[in-house]
Amino acid sequence: MENKPEEDFPTRLKKSREIRGLSQASLAKKADVPPSAVSHFEAGERKPSFETLRRLAEALEVTIDFLLGRIDETEGLMDADPLYRGFQEMNDEDRKFMQDFMEMLRKRRGDNQSEEEQ
Numbered sequence: 001m002e003n004k005p006e007e008d009f010p011t012r013l014k015k016s017r018e019i020r021g022l023s024q025a026s027l028a029k030k031a032d033v034p035p036s037a038v039s040h041f042e043a044g045e046r047k048p049s050f051e052t053l054r055r056l057a058e059a060l061e062v063t064i065d066f067l068l069g070r071i072d073e074t075e076g077l078m079d080a081d082p083l084y085r086g087f088q089e090m091n092d093e094d095r096k097f098m099q100d101f102m103e104m105l106r107k108r109r110g111d112n113q114s115e116e117e118q
Helices: 005-019 024-031 035-043 050-060 073-080 092-117
Strands: none
Touching: 005 035, 005 050, 024 035, 024 050, 035 050
């Protein structure tokens, strides 16, 4: 029998938080919610408001649909491009490093294309 989205939420919230290497307190701070709220959500004792759900998804860099169990976002990213395969398992510092590195490569490519056009 398939889980209902409200049954998936606590599991996906915790899994997403752990993948990001965040404690409940650090996620709460990032999402601007009380630390006890994250604990209650992960235990399935409370359900977040839409605004809180939006902030949690943003803090975890996932979609609301992923948190609710409507889609399996990680599989889609892995299938889309091999560069993303380990991205979600990285901590915030490593993801920032990779984003900066990709931006540097993009700029370098743009500079190389400009030189070739001259």
